[in-house]
Amino acid sequence: MYSDKVMDHFTNPRNVGEIADADGIGEVGNARCGDIMKLWIKVDNDVITDIKFKTFGCGAAIATSSIITEMAMGKTVSEAEGITNQQVAEELHGLPAVKMHCSNLAAEALGAAIQDYRTKAASNSAS
Numbered sequence: 272m273y274s275d276k277v278m279d280h281f282t283n284p285r286n287v288g289e290i291a292d293a294d295g296i297g298e299v300g301n302a303r304c305g306d307i308m309k310l311w312i313k314v315d316n317d318v319i320t321d322i323k324f325k326t327f328g329c330g331a332a333i334a335t336s337s338i339i340t341e342m343a344m345g346k347t348v349s350e351a352e353g354i355t356n357q358q359v360a361e362e363l364h365g366l367p368a369v370k371m372h373c374s375n376l377a378a379e380a381l382g383a384a385i386q387d388y389r390t391k392a393a394s395n396s397a398s
Contacts, residue, residue, distance in 0.1 A: 273330065274364035276338075281330040286340035288323040294391065297383025299376050306332040306373060310340075310380040314388055317347050324380070331370035335377035338362050343381055352385050354378060 273281075293311035300307035306328030313321035322343055326336040339359055343351040356374035360366045366374060 273334075273367070276362075276364045277331065277334045277366065280334035280337040280363065284333050284337040286323050286337065286344075287325065289325065290321055290323050293384075295384040295386070295388025297380045297385070297387060299379045299383055305329075306376055308332065308336050308376050308380040310336070310384045312343070312381075312384045312388060314348060317349075319343050319346055319348065319351055329370070329373070331366055331373040332376065334363055335359050335366075335373045336380070339377040339381055348385055348388065351381060354381060 290311035290313050292313075294314045295312045296309065297312075298307070298309040306326070308324060308326045308328070310322065310324045312319050322340045324336040324340055326333050339354065342354055342359070342362060346354075356371070356378040359374040359377050360371060363374075
């Protein structure tokens with residue numbers, strides 16, 4: 272069974288979409304279960320000021336994508352990078368054991384977007 276919070280984020284996902292001029296983009300997928308997450312971040316003065324996602328997957332994948340956008344919004348890049356899959360699951364009031372991989376994907380997608388942002392920022396400062 273899913274918690275009410277998982278069901279809410281699945282049926283009413285927050286921050287769905289793309290950011291055209293994103294500062295970082297992360298995409299992760301798991302061919303085994305078919306979930307693919309793509310996450311865009313906008314960063315201003317080292318703070319995540321906008322975050323959007325698109326997820327192809329099960330209800331838990333959509334819910335974890337939605338909740339991590341809320342968890343990361345307004346945090347510094349370093350604070351957001353520290354969000355763990357366990358924190359994602361806890362924020363959703365738990366996930367069934369067979370769906371914990373979805374919280375891993377959400378944390379990995381955010382981490383990939385942050386890594387992309389840092390790579391772009393380093394190359395821009397080097398130019």
